[in-house]
Amino acid sequence: MRSDTPAAAPQLLPDLVEALRGDLSRARYTVERTEQLLGEVAVAALHREDPLPARRALAGASDPAAILFSLFTLGAELPAARVAEVLPTLGTGGAQQLGILAPAAGRAAAGGAPSLLHATIDLSPYSAQDDHGHIDWWIASDRSELATGAALRPDHVLGVGGASLTLARITPRARVGRVLDLGCGSGIQALHATRHATHVIATDLSERALAFTAFNAALNRAQVEVRQGSLLDPVAGETFDLIVSNPPFVITPRTPGDDTDRFTYRDGGRAGDSLLAELLEALPAHLAPGGTAVMLGNWERSGSQEWDQHPRRWLARAQAEGLDCWVIQRESEDPAQYAGTWARDGGITPRDPQWPCLIDGWLDDFESRDVRDIGFGYVLMRRPLPAAPTDAVAAGGSGPTPGAPAPAPAGGPAGTMRIEQATGTGSGSLGGHLAAGLRMMQRLRAMDDAQLARTRPRRAADLIERRHLVPGAWDPSLIELVQGAGLARTIPADQVLAATVGALDGTLTLGQTIGAVCALTGDDPDQVEKRLMPQLRELLLTGMLEL
Structure with a gap:
């Protein structure tokens, strides 16, 4: 059953956020430390979304990182006095002002003070390595099923999942001016971008997602501008050196008059895979010369079509305008697999009574378009740099104004379109590898x-x-x-x-x-x-x- 508890979002109170940061740092609340405390068995179980070994491993632990992980990730209700010990600067009162803790229902001590507290959000350590070195951050998001034991709400804001990690790995990390994180969720892509960009804008349809992004930026001392709106509406007329996106591309059946709750973070509300088509048609106008777009997506294959028919059609206009386009299919699923994947993602399993109706709706929708399978992968676009500098730049001028609309196509040569299936991953930086491939397209086309x-x-x-x-x-x-x-x-x-x-x-x-x-x-x-x-x-x- 879906939880009826009102969804919380953290409050952006700078002094209290900074106090929280200090407490998390002093507690050594990092991925490395929590994995040491949990042990290999519990860490592996968490990757399978089984919290029991982790709860057993941390039961009775006094280490501050263990207490914080139990509270914010495993969903434990803990005595207020113990929580106060690990948040000495922020305090339990400050944590409740931030909206990250609340009294456990019906657990008040004498005088009305809460005897037990529970987290209203997930606050997990995050660790990564990019082209600019090591990262240790904390990422706030909505609590997962692992903590709540309930299905996700339609306005759920995800933390850092497999798709987020994949997108972070394939994104080029060269130093750039302006970056757009389109459909930012809790803001992990925007945070990564702040390490190599001058100005980062994060957009999302969900006001709650933007609240989490702003909170995470403040907590990790990063500068991110947030804007609310659908797809590219919040950045109309602007261009970027890098656009990164994990858009709500999940294909979800809809019928006329259907007002079923959708998961904002994944469902675009379009028929079939048309949301990706709409987005890819609009993206080129927002890429500055030399600018790159990197995104995840999926596409349908119907009847006797080749798997790449949809992405080729979507990108034909961009290629004709001179952009280099690259589609990489990493895997595919048949309609039943796809329906099961995303039903489980929403917290519905074959044991739930709504499973048959939900899966039937998906299969009927795919059957109406004769869909045989659905591919998953990456889509990249790059607007090539001009072959020679403009007169203004050659004469010492400033060149194009950052964020100005991209120049209209001047009837130049078409770009390169590369379509491939690649299931392997080697060593090194995948983002750097893909960026080098896009640059090589322009070089080879000129020779x-x-x-x-x-x-x-x-x-x-x-x-x-x-x-x-x-x-x-x-x-x-x-x-x-x-x-x-x-x-x-x-x-x-x-x-x-x-x-x-x-x-x-x-x-x-x-x-x-x-x-x-x-x-x-x-x-x-x-x-x-x-x-x-x-x-x-x-x-x-x-x-x-x-x-």
Whole structure:
């Protein structure tokens, strides 16, 4: 059953927020410390959304971090005196003013003071590593089912989940001016952006989500501007160097007159996957030259369509306007799997009486469009930098005004559209890898094969060659080029391609290297170069070769 308890949002009272920060720091309330206290078994159980081992591990613990984790994440009701010990600066009164603690129902001591307190929000430590170093933060959000034992409310504000972590990993971290976190939720993407941006704007349809984002920014001493509104409405006419978004893309069945509660954080209220189509059509106008958009999404495949038909159609206009577009499908689910995934996400299981009706509604909706499966993955766009600086910049002018509308297309060349399925993940920074791929699209588009042959590529340090041989044979039956970083791709190669790649150390030009290999194999260099160029361009785009 869904909880009827009114949803709370923390109050932005700067002095009290700073007092809370000091108490959390003194308590060593970090991911590292809480995992030490919990132990491997309890940590693994929490990842499975089972709180019992964690509650057992922390039962009776006196460590301040253990008490805070029990209170704010595990949903414990604790004596007011014990809570006061771990929040000595803020105090229990200050915590109640902030709206993060409340008296447990019916648990008042003599004189009316609460004998037991419970948290009204989740307040968890967060740890990460990005291109700018180590991060230790605290993230406030709504309490999870793990703490409440109840299904989520429609206006639930998520903490840091798997999708949030994925989006943070694939986002480029180069220093930029203006960043937009579209559909910010509790604000984790906006917080990450403050480490490498001059100005960060976070938008959301939910006023409660923006309250959590503002609170988290203050708690972690970050500067974030929050604006309320649907999709891109709050930033009409503005452009950004980076747009990052985990939009409410979940495909949820709706019928005329249906006023069923939707989860604001995930359901866009559109038919099928049309919300993503609408967003991708509008995004290009908000990208400054050199600007990048990075987002998560899903798309339907109906009937005999190829899986990429919808994203190709959505991005066709952006490509025609000169933007480089990249879609990566990471996985797919059939309609029944998809319905079950998101029903469970909302706290409904097959044991609940509403399960059959809920799943039937989803399956009927997918059947009405002949949907065979739903893909999940990443969508990236980049507006290329101008080929040459403007006269104003060349003469020492200031160039475009930050945040001004993007220039209208001038009839230039179309951008590159790259569509791929990639399920692996290698080492290193995935955000940096994807950003390098987008930049390489522009570089390669500007070079014909003759120009490319005059460059001096190098094979990437993480690239290895794998050979498969029938036992006792001298010649391999299969050669593969294997990427250790990025998306851990594997590309088949013949002897000539493998030899060419193996010799690319930046000393000779690409044309010279192909000529040297052909001198050994007896092949015609011109024919080999013509045959290898598409493959070598692919290796450059994937980062297996570097320029």
